[in-house]
Every structure is written in C-alpha cells, then in structure tokens.
Amino acid sequence: MRVITYLAGVGLLGCATLVQAAGNPAEGKEKAAACGGCHGENGNGAAPIFPKLADQHASYLFKQLSDFKTQRRVEPTMNAMAEPLSEQDMHDIAAYYAAQPITAENGETNRLGEKLYRSGNPASGVPACTGCHSPEGAGNPQANFPQLHGQYAAYVEKTLHDFKAGERANAMMRTIAAKLSDAEISAVAEYVSTLK
Structure with missing residues (x-):
C-alpha cells in the first residue's frame, strides 16, 4: 500500500510540474510583440524565409527558443532575441504561437x-x-x-x-x-x- 501511495504521490508531483511549466498565451502575446517583424503578428511569417510559428507544438517552440538562448542552435538574430528570455517567457511565447491558426499555402501537389x-x-x-x-x-x-x-x-x-x-x-x-x-x-x- 505504501508503494502505491508513493507512486501516486510521484505521479501527482509530475502532473503539478507539467501544469506549472505550461505557458500563458495572453502573457505570451505581449512577450512576442518583438517577434512580429519576422514571424508576423500571429506567427504566420512575414516572409517565406522565416518559419511560421502559428499552430506549432508549444513543446517544440520552447525547445527551439531554449536552443537559441544557449546557442546550441546558432543563428545570430535569434540568439540575441532569446538571450534575455526567462524559462517562463519562453513557455508563454510558445503557448501564444501554438494557439494561433496557421494559414495554409495554396498550390498544386508536387x-x-x-x-x-x-x-x-x-x-x-x-x-x-x-x-x-x-x-x-x-x-x-x-x-x-x-x-x-x-x-x-x-x-x-x-x-x-x-x-x-x-x-x-x-x-x-x-x-x-x-x-x-x-x-x-x-x-x-x-x-x-x-x-x-
């Protein structure tokens, strides 16, 4: 019985950690204001060379921001943009873009x-x-x-x-x-x- 209680407690602790780590899209919208020049106001990219962030998985966006911040992924503009962000900032920005609808590209199937x-x-x-x-x-x-x-x-x-x-x-x-x-x-x- 103690083992089950312990495992249940560990499971709840894990859930609490996941909930705590989740981003706030409303906060993320404010924090993402500077990103609009390249990624568009709603994350659909201002030009085709910049990635669309809209509707992307928040976990993926958070990882990319973390990689830019630590320079594991090197791109000078993004390294500079990510450097001052806190972990919560990155979660919030990721949550904001994940909640935005992506605009589909039109064209014939290749x-x-x-x-x-x-x-x-x-x-x-x-x-x-x-x-x-x-x-x-x-x-x-x-x-x-x-x-x-x-x-x-x-x-x-x-x-x-x-x-x-x-x-x-x-x-x-x-x-x-x-x-x-x-x-x-x-x-x-x-x-x-x-x-x-």
Whole structure:
C-alpha cells in the first residue's frame, strides 16, 4: 500500500510540474510583440524565409527558443532575441504561437514531394517523412517532432539544406537530409507547404 501511495504521490508531483511549466498565451502575446517583424503578428511569417510559428507544438517552440538562448542552435538574430528570455517567457511565447491558426499555402501537389513524404526513397535509404511528421504533417509533440503542414516551402527547403550541411544539430535529420538530392529537397518542401 505504501508503494502505491508513493507512486501516486510521484505521479501527482509530475502532473503539478507539467501544469506549472505550461505557458500563458495572453502573457505570451505581449512577450512576442518583438517577434512580429519576422514571424508576423500571429506567427504566420512575414516572409517565406522565416518559419511560421502559428499552430506549432508549444513543446517544440520552447525547445527551439531554449536552443537559441544557449546557442546550441546558432543563428545570430535569434540568439540575441532569446538571450534575455526567462524559462517562463519562453513557455508563454510558445503557448501564444501554438494557439494561433496557421494559414495554409495554396498550390498544386508536387508529386515527387508527395512520393518522398509518404514512401521515402528506398533506393537511397530515405525513410518516409510520415513516420515522424504524420501523414497530414501534424508532427509528434511527445517526441518533439515539428508540425510541417502549411509551412513555407522556402523555409523547409532552407532547413533541409542546413541539416544536409551539418548546420543544424539534429543527427537524425542530418542523416536523412544528406541522402536527399537538391531536387528532392525542393520537391518535399513544396509538398509539405500545401498539406492541410
């Protein structure tokens, strides 16, 4: 009985920690005011080279802000923007953007991109993107895999090239991107931008 009581107490403590760590979207809106110049007022990106933050998983956004703050992910503008943020600030900003609706991109389905996204390329050892990012591009918040649907094609393409060049830290994505040709990178980027 003591073991069950102890485990229940640990479980409640874990839940309390999760609740405490959650961000406040209203506070986040105020704290994100400076982000609008690049990411748009509601997180839909002011230009296609900047990522859409709207509707992204809060856990993923928090991790990216943390990585920018500690310079685990190096991008001078974002390192400077994240440096003064507290942990709560990052949770609040992440919660704000996660609550915003994403605007979908319009365009015709890129058939090569769809094939790569759904089936990968067995000949070159590229796995299907759906395994981590889901068939609809919704990602997996528990595993910190980002949502991709509706993201700007230009940003996805740049990101895949950054992984291929070893400029981003995710070892799994570096390995996958290294196996993609430039044409495949462009195709899958165009395809995910039209996922809804």
